[in-house]
Amino acid sequence: MxxxxxxxxxxxxxxxxxxxxxxxxxxxxxxxxxxxxxxxxxxxxxxxxxxxxxxxxxxxxxxxxxxxxxxxxxxxxMTINETFFFRNPDQFRHLRQVVLPELEMARGREMMRSWGEKDSGAGAGTMKLRILCAGCSTGEEPYTVAMTLLETLRYPKAWDIEIVAGDISKSCLKVAREGFYETERLQNIPPHLIGKYFTATAGGAVAGEELRGLVRFIPLNLNQVMGGELPPELETGWGGFDVVFCRNVMIYFSPSCQQLLVETLSRLLAPGGHLFTGDAEPLHLFSHDLAAVPDASCLVYRKLENL
Incomplete structure (x- = not known):
């Protein structure tokens, strides 16, 4: 955005x-x-x-x-929405190679522990995976996230996956929900993934049901969220995200609002959750409870777990 x-x-x-x-x-x-x-x-x-x-x-x-x-x-x-599939590939590589394997291991351990506990519900909710794409524009980012999950998780059908994708632009959300992308906008997607997750049509392709079923598009005004309001289409289930993407959004806020946005994004993350920001959005000038992930080849932060 x-x-x-x-x-x-x-x-x-x-x-x-x-x-x-x-x-x-x-x-x-x-x-x-x-x-x-x-x-x-x-x-x-x-x-x-x-x-x-x-x-x-x-x-x-x-x-x-x-x-x-x-x-x-x-x-x-007032918003121009420059976005494309697999934008900043290092971030999606980190999601694929580090974040998701760690989540699989941690949730697997939680599930095994629950089996030995009485009245535990056999780990109900343990395999839930929640991701927020704030400023999702025309949908390329959340659909990229969806493809990454489906291609990386060993047993994706065993997970209860929800990708919440929001933007202030109604016209962008309309495009995202329709899921149609002209041929030139598909060029960063590996051809085998286009064949697997999209349906070819005149002039381009449409995101298939497997992708669309994972993504929930909602109107999202970050100003309201920073003020403590819930998004209108999410009366419950707001917060506790394992991963938040908020890229190339923060730089268009005033410095005081940037600080508030960082605090808000941190609040939305579950303990140990990851925040991906844009290339020009390092967080070292702000106060927060997030730690830069060492040895990552991209901007990614992790919420401290013991607070």
Whole structure:
């Protein structure tokens, strides 16, 4: 989820209504357009003005205040969603080679211990695996996670797997749920995985039921989550994630919000859980209870277990 774009825009004098619209975006989403990014903000807003046939920012601000549903369109417009399958392959290699084998071993030990305990429910819930993809864009990331799980876990059908994937953009979620990707967007997927997990169609392919059955797409406004609200489609089962992907999202928040986001992501992780961040999102400047994973060839952090 990345603010900005490359559309041409007309030069305009400083406008107080533009700043007020920018404040509204920040209030709703915590997306932070610093002065150096103001031209990007103008680009996107100019596009929306043209779509609505409005003459200036003042008119749009009035429209925004009179039509609350317009906020969804505005936030959609202010995010550009550059993503692709198997983005940052080192992270998926670490997930495949380190994180999942460790989880299999730990959960296997828990299961064996439960067999010797009376009234234990035979380890009910032990083999549950929960992953969050925050800022999932058009779905490439969670479907990549799903393929990695299915290809790596020795007995994937023995697991109760749930990948919760959320984004603030309704248009992106629509694409993700439909699961159709043009041929050029499939190029980073190994051909044998395309044949195994996708159904070919005109101009591309559609994610198959095996992938789609593992992923639950939900509207997710991280601003609301940081404020302690539950996502509207998740009244229960929020938190306790074994793995969280939140990549190339944090850099578009203000520094104070970045700290709050780190604290929030840590809170959502189960003890010992892993957080994958973007290449430009190291956490060394923030206070948290996460430890950088040593010897990893990518940015990945683990929540301390004994707190």
């Amino acid at each position: 990345e603010p900005g774009g490359n559309l041409a825009y007309r030069d305009v004098a400083p406008d107080p209504y533009l700043d007020r619209i920018r404040e509204r975006v920040f209030e709703r989403s915590r997306l932070y357009f610093a002065p150096r990014k103001l031209s990007l903000f103008r680009q996107r807003l100019e596009t929306r003005l043209a779509q609505l046939g409005l003459a200036d920012y003042r008119s749009y601000l009035s429209h925004l205040e009179e039509t609350p549903a317009e906020y969804a369109s505005l936030l959609d417009l």
